Amino acid sequence: MMTTMNLTLEPWIPALRANGRRELFCLQDLFAQAHELRDLAVKPHERIALMRLLLCITQAALDGPADEAEWENCRPLIQARVREYLEKWRAEFELFGDGTRFLQFSNLKPGKESDDGNVATKLDLALATGNNSTLFDNLAGEERILLSARSAINLLAFQCFAPGGRIGVAKWNGKETAGKGSSNHAPCTPSSMVHSFLLSGTLLETLHQNLLTREAVTDSYGSNRWGKPMWELPVAKAEDKPSVENAALTYLGRLVPLSRAIRLVEGGLSIILANGLDYPIFPAFREATATVIKRRDELAVLPASTNRSLWRQLAAVTVRRRTNSDLASGPLALNHVSTSADTTLWVGALVTDKAKIEDVVESAYSLPPGMFSEFGRAAYEKGVAYAEEREGVLIQSVKAYASTLKVAAPAYDRARQHFWTRVEQHLSRLFDLARNTDLAADLPNCAWGKAVQAAAFAAYEQSCPRQTPRQIEAYALGLRKLTFRPKTNPQPTPVAHE
Numbered sequence: 001m002m003t004t005m006n007l008t009l010e011p012w013i014p015a016l017r018a019n020g021r022r023e024l025f026c027l028q029d030l031f032a033q034a035h036e037l038r039d040l041a042v043k044p045h046e047r048i049a050l051m052r053l054l055l056c057i058t059q060a061a062l063d064g065p066a067d068e069a070e071w072e073n074c075r076p077l078i079q080a081r082v083r084e085y086l087e088k089w090r091a092e093f094e095l096f097g098d099g100t101r102f103l104q105f106s107n108l109k110p111g112k113e114s115d116d117g118n119v120a121t122k123l124d125l126a127l128a129t130g131n132n133s134t135l136f137d138n139l140a141g142e143e144r145i146l147l148s149a150r151s152a153i154n155l156l157a158f159q160c161f162a163p164g165g166r167i168g169v170a171k172w173n174g175k176e177t178a179g180k181g182s183s184n185h186a187p188c189t190p191s192s193m194v195h196s197f198l199l200s201g202t203l204l205e206t207l208h209q210n211l212l213t214r215e216a217v218t219d220s221y222g223s224n225r226w227g228k229p230m231w232e233l234p235v236a237k238a239e240d241k242p243s244v245e246n247a248a249l250t251y252l253g254r255l256v257p258l259s260r261a262i263r264l265v266e267g268g269l270s271i272i273l274a275n276g277l278d279y280p281i282f283p284a285f286r287e288a289t290a291t292v293i294k295r296r297d298e299l300a301v302l303p304a305s306t307n308r309s310l311w312r313q314l315a316a317v318t319v320r321r322r323t324n325s326d327l328a329s330g331p332l333a334l335n336h337v338s339t340s341a342d343t344t345l346w347v348g349a350l351v352t353d354k355a356k357i358e359d360v361v362e363s364a365y366s367l368p369p370g371m372f373s374e375f376g377r378a379a380y381e382k383g384v385a386y387a388e389e390r391e392g393v394l395i396q397s398v399k400a401y402a403s404t405l406k407v408a409a410p411a412y413d414r415a416r417q418h419f420w421t422r423v424e425q426h427l428s429r430l431f432d433l434a435r436n437t438d439l440a441a442d443l444p445n446c447a448w449g450k451a452v453q454a455a456a457f458a459a460y461e462q463s464c465p466r467q468t469p470r471q472i473e474a475y476a477l478g479l480r481k482l483t484f485r486p487k488t489n490p491q492p493t494p495v496a497h498e
Contacts, residue, residue, distance in 0.1 A: 003266055005148045007093040007102055008086045012149035013050060014041040015203065024149055027057070027093065031082045034204035043126060044348035044362035046153055048188060048195045048289065049160040051210065056255035058207055060229050061085035067215045071336070075208040092231035095152055096264060103155050103256065106236065108263040108272050111169040111176065118168070118273045120264065123154035125161055125350065125357055151264060159257050159276075162186040165355030170261055170274035173237050177261050179275035186259035187279045187287060192351045193301040194310065195289040196317055196331045199344040199364060210333045212288060217251045220286065220321070220332055227253040235277065248279050251288065288332045291317045299327055304349030309420065310363045311427055312388075315381040317347060318371045334372065342366045365427075370434035379433040379440035386443045387423055387430075387452045393482060394419055394456045401464045401478035405471065415463040422455035444485075456482060 005012075011024035016038040025033070031054075040047055061081040065071040086093075093102045100106065121127050164185040170177050188195065198209040217226050227233075227250020235243040235258060246253040257279055263272040279285070282301050286292060291302035293316050302316050320337065321329035337343050348362030370376025394415055402410035429448040433440050443449040460482055466475040 003096045005095040008090050012152040016041045037203040044360040045161050045350045046157045049157040052255040056229050065213050067213050104263050105261045107173045109171045118271050120271050123158040160188040161350050162260050163352050163355045177274040183275040187257050190281045191301050192303045193290045194304045194349045197346045199346050225250050291330045292328050294328045304351050306359050310347045312384050315377045337372050339369050368435045375437050376434035379437040382440045383430045383433045390452050390456045397478040397482040400481050401474045404474035411463040415459045418462045419455050419459035426451035
């Protein structure tokens with residue numbers, strides 16, 4: 001029996017209702033109920049990929065908005081326009097079948113007749129795949145629907161986030177796929193780039209907040225870079241230059257990429273997988289959700305790390321791009337941020353080490369308006385720097401303790417982990433610095449500074465036992481470093497001249 005699934009009509013996208021219930025939705029139902037749905041309910045990299053798809057559909061359906069004035073008034077139009085758009089392009093969203101398939105290459109065959117293909121679980125970036133080829137065998141009925149839904153999300157996320165490296169060679173239109181067995185990163189992966197979205201009370205409001213205007217796209221990418229979604233201008237062959245350029249070098253074309261040549265084998269249990277289209281990365285092209293920073297006099301995308309929490313980088317993420325000369329800035333949708341109310345910002349990334357996936361990270365923060373001003377960011381950054389400075393003092397204190405006892409492996413990692421875990425419990429006090437920048441003038445005595453110091457003491461006590469006389473002596477020496485405050489030089493008393 002042939003497997004069928006049309007993504008516009010059959011449920012596959014996990015989302016939360018207002019009561020917190022998680023359900024699967026097809027594209028038509030997701031948009032139709034977007035004003036009632038709270039949010040997506042997926043892993044961080046899947047959220048990024050799904051948001052790109054939903055924004056691409058919305059922007060294509062609206063053919064805009066053209067400018068900020070049109071953006072202000074377009075939210076009531078989104079659902080009706082998208083319904084008509086998805087009806088028009090329904091045939092392009094088939095996951096299986098003999099015709100056009102969503103995010104898959106037509107006329108794709110294995111490179112060798114003896115090639116049995118790859119297991120479909122290879123598309124799930126959250127799995128350590130390679131040995132679990134029978135994970136979904138012998139499923140039917142409702143379980144088969146869940147398998148197809150999972151395949152759709154995996155396919156979308158993989159096209160956005162596939163890490164570069166060695167890859168098989170297939171035959172596309174009878175010719176070997178590009179790269180000779182080597183592939184580059186998919187568009188969302190390079191440098192473990194941080195992606196950010198504005199979040200609102202409903203999914204509809206969230207989509208509206210993250211729409212880019214045609215005017216903003218022209219300012220950021222140049223003229224004629226709006227483009228078309230890949231299903232409107234499909235790439236039938238590698239020599240199809242207009243379609244390839246649209247896919248790789250335009251705003252809408254890149255939102256839903258074809259970085260890998262993929263074909264789901266009937267039933268979705270295995271795949272043909274090879275190199276797809278090549279997507280230029282920054283500085284050749286900037287992803288709209290990325291943050292660009294200046295590092296050593298060069299521009300680069302802001303990377304995520306497993307050992308540096310995302311809130312420590314918010315001062316870079318919250319820079320709004322005002323003019324073409326503002327090259328270092330946060331996501332382009334920040335121009336829609338309110339200047340009178342707190343803004344919820346979601347930040348996340350897939351962290352990689354070259355071709356190896358290390359982890360996924362995400363956080364959502366409620367930011368005061370001051371975070372989007374120069375002075376508020378400066379105060380916030382000063383608060384983060386103070387915490388990092390106290391971490392350094394903590395490590396020196398642990399070092400002094402360990403040296404006294406001649407401990408070969410000081411508990412640096414334990415101290416750091418305990419310190420930052422305690423510090424993160426007081427982020428609201430850090431955001432207060434952006435609300436009231438005067439607090440940053442005396443960090444040790446403000447609520448944030450006191451919380452940081454308390455965290456350093458707690459981490460030191462947790463990492464440096466004092467059960468024996470020698471431990472007590474070492475503890476006291478380390479504590480002296482932790483509590484030491486250099487005296488400020490007193491101002492000289494003015495001398496009266498006769």
